Amino acid sequence: xxxxxxxxxxxxxxxxxxxxxxxxxxxxxxxxxxxxxxxxxxxxxxxxxxxxxxxxxxxxxxxxxxxxxxxxxxxxxxxxxxxxxxxxxxxxxxxxxxxxxxxxxxxxxxxxxxxxxxxxxxxxxxxxxxxxxxxxxxxxxxxxxxxxxxxxxxxxxxxxxxxxxxxxxxxxxxxxxxxxxxxxxxxxxxxxxxxxxxxxxxxxxxxxxxxxxxxxxxxxxxxxxxxxxxxxxxxxxxxxxxxxxxxxxxxxxxxxxxxxxxxxxxxxxxxxxxxxxxxxxxxxxxxxxxxxxxxxxxxxxxxxxxxxxxxxxxxxxxxxxxxxxxxxxxxxxxxxxxxxxxxxxxxxxxxxxxxxxxxxxxxxxxxxxxxxxxxxxxxxxxxxxxxxxxxxxxxxxxxxxxxxxxxxxxxxxxxxxxxxxxxxxxxxxxxxxxxxxxxxxxxxxxxxxxxxxxxxxxxxxxxxxxxxxxxxx
Numbered sequence: 001x002x003x004x005x006x007x008x009x010x011x012x013x014x015x016x017x018x019x020x021x022x023x024x025x026x027x028x029x030x031x032x033x034x035x036x037x038x039x040x041x042x043x044x045x046x047x048x049x050x051x052x053x054x055x056x057x058x059x060x061x062x063x064x065x066x067x068x069x070x071x072x073x074x075x076x077x078x079x080x081x082x083x084x085x086x087x088x089x090x091x092x093x094x095x096x097x098x099x100x101x102x103x104x105x106x107x108x109x110x111x112x113x114x115x116x117x118x119x120x121x122x123x124x125x126x127x128x129x130x131x132x133x134x135x136x137x138x139x140x141x142x143x144x145x146x147x148x149x150x151x152x153x154x155x156x157x158x159x160x161x162x163x164x165x166x167x168x169x170x171x172x173x174x175x176x177x178x179x180x181x182x183x184x185x186x187x188x189x190x191x192x193x194x195x196x197x198x199x200x201x202x203x204x205x206x207x208x209x210x211x212x213x214x215x216x217x218x219x220x221x222x223x224x225x226x227x228x229x230x231x232x233x234x235x236x237x238x239x240x241x242x243x244x245x246x247x248x249x250x251x252x253x254x255x256x257x258x259x260x261x262x263x264x265x266x267x268x269x270x271x272x273x274x275x276x277x278x279x280x281x282x283x284x285x286x287x288x289x290x291x292x293x294x295x296x297x298x299x300x301x302x303x304x305x306x307x308x309x310x311x312x313x314x315x316x317x318x319x320x321x322x323x324x325x326x327x328x329x330x331x332x333x334x335x336x337x338x339x340x341x342x343x344x345x346x347x348x349x350x351x352x353x354x355x356x357x358x359x360x361x362x363x364x365x366x367x368x369x370x371x372x373x374x375x376x377x378x379x380x381x382x383x384x385x386x387x388x389x390x391x392x393x394x395x396x397x398x399x400x401x402x403x404x405x406x407x408x409x410x411x412x413x414x415x416x417x418x419x420x421x422x423x424x425x426x427x428x429x430x431x432x433x434x435x436x437x438x439x440x441x442x443x444x445x446x447x448x449x450x451x452x453x454x455x456x457x458x459x460x461x462x463x464x465x466x467x468x469x470x471x472x473x
Contacts, residue, residue, distance in 0.1 A: 014334060017130060018098060019120055021109035025160040026145070026153055032091030033098075033105075036140050036310075037319040039087055044163035045183055047083045049351045052190025056353075060390035074191050076168035084164060106130070112281040115302050134304050134333055137283075137292060138322065139272035141310040143180075145265055151235035155243050156263040159184065169193065170261030173245055175232055177203040179350045181266035182215065186352040189224045196225040196260075198232060198247060204350065208362035211400065211415045218354045218396040218417075230256075235263055271311045281305060286313050296340050298329050316346050347429035349422035354396055357425030359432050360413030366402045375412070376405040378438065378458035380468045384419055385449045394470070397451075401438065401458050409438035414455065424452040 022039075024030040031039035051074075061068040098105050108120030108128055118135070120128045143158035159180050162169065170193065174185040177199040188195040197219075204212035220226055227247065234246040238259065246257045271291045278285060284293045284301040291313035298306045306329055309315065309322030324341060331337040347359035366375045378401045383394040402413040411432050416424050431441065446453025460468045 014330075016102075017104040017106060017132070019106045019108055019110040019118065019130065021107060021120075023109070023142075025142075025158065027157055027161045029161045029164045031164070032088065033094045034087075034091055035138075035319075038090050038094070040160050040163055042319055043090065044083050044087055045159075045187075046351060047086065048079070048163065048187045048191075049183065051079050052187040052353065055190050055192065056392075060386075060392070063390045076191070077166060079191075080164075080166060087163075109275075111275060111277040112283075113277075115281040115305065134306070135281075136326070136329065137273075137276070137300075137305065137307040137311055138309045138326065139276065139311045141269040141271045141317070143265060144268045144270050146175075146232075146267060149232055149234065151237070151243075152232075152263075152265065155235045155237050156265045158265050162264060169264070171259075172196070172262040172264055173198060173243075173258070173260040174264045174266055176266035176268070177201065177205065178266050178268060179204060179207075179352075181264075182219065182352050183350065184264060184266060185224050186219060189219070189222065190353055194225075195223075196227060196258075198227040198230050200229070200231050200250070204356075207350070207356070208358065208400070208413075208415050209364060211356055211358070211362075211398070211417055214396040214398055214417055215350065215352050215354065215356050219352060221393065221395070222353060232263075269310065269317065273311055283307075289313060297332070298325055298341070316343060316348070318346065318348055321346055345429065345433050347425045349425055351422070354417055355419065355421035357416045357421030358414065359425055359429040360411065361402055362413060362415070363400065363402050366412045370404065370412075374405050376403045376409060376438075377401070377462040378403065378460065379462060380454065380458055380460060380471055382418070382451065382454040382471045384451050386419065399454055399458060401441070401455065403438045407439070411436050411438060411441065416451075416455070418451050420451065424455070427452065428455060 020033055022030050037043060055074065058068055058072055059070065095105065106120055106128065108122050110118040110120040113119050113129065117129055117131045120130060143160055145156065146152045162184060169188065172188050172193060172195050174181050174195065175198045181197060182203060185195050185197045202209065202212065203216045216226065229250045230247045231250060232245055232247045236244045238244050242259045242261060243263050244257060244259050245263060246255060248255050271289070273285060273290050273292060282302050283305055285291060286293060292300055292307040292311055294300055294307050294312045298308050298312065300307055308325045308329065310317045315321065321343065328337065328339050328341050345360050347357065349355055349357040361369065363377055379399065381398050384397060387394045397418040400415040401411060403409040403411050414425065414428050414432060441456055444456045446456045454471055457471055460466050
């Protein structure tokens, strides 16, 4: 992630160094240059999601005249090797890019000595002191392990490990309700693996909850099992290598257990800040989250030390926001611009089997901010053309546009559940960023036949009480 600030700074004539080191996961997984997104996040996740979607396409194929055997086995080892090789090519590409732009790279674990000096330690224990006029912290975060569950650390894995497994994880229990939990459970189910999600409370906290419910409803109807309102209490390894998990149903108090091949913890992330000796530099953090407190210019409590990305308090945990924030910071440090990062209306997509893209406010946030009487919600179910011939279920394909009620009805948020949600949402994000109104969206000519054109057909409001009709070709 640090590269998003260093590359532009080097191009603008600054003398720049990158200090990067990956502490192996508790399972011993480690990776190369590029941060979470490249190695254990967006990139391998999207590729494995694509692998799962291909399984759906195989099932669709006979409807379109392809004589394809319906019992086609999936080879995890082959997929994993291809994904890991691509990631390694990106690692190498980052190294070459740094070298080409005269950025000095240090593979050392760094911590502050004072506000201008950091000390880096190599794997072999050799120390290096580096001093700088400006320091940017972009250490990101790592998956959280539960500390109160017996056997959790010894026998569980996280998203730091799942993409680097050489053998199939087999029957898997995913613990958590985050987007990481649902994305991983989604592609595991899509790869024909027996997958269960254990959720303590609501799915996709912080997202629109109607959309979140539709996401899990679709997953459940396509093979993912859910244990709702449950928390695990113990993970025990059996003599045959399987993992026996004991959990408690919070509503009834009843205890139950099951056996799995893999337990994947996806219960949140913690910032990589506690080993940085930030107190020696005078950098303040939130004592509860351990994230670094920053202002609108990404500056910490020490004016020449900055923090971007997941390690900074109050910032979206999304790679593109960190990338843009780093680029703008580099330009400001070099006197090329005074522009600040705008964190409003940042689009994102949850790559569950039926993808969920959104930009702007959820319905709950809009009502809380403006009052229910000032919010209008337009919505519709729709049937993608691709689903028709293949006779696929489109029950959860749904679009919701949250607007101010007063004309011209400024769009506050757009929520899209369906195929290629990221591509659809990215396009509409520009309009919403520019202050699009409902009237302007309705005057936009759709590209036919696409799922995206359904956004420009939204006519029925929730307030009307009318059931939204299913649109489509």
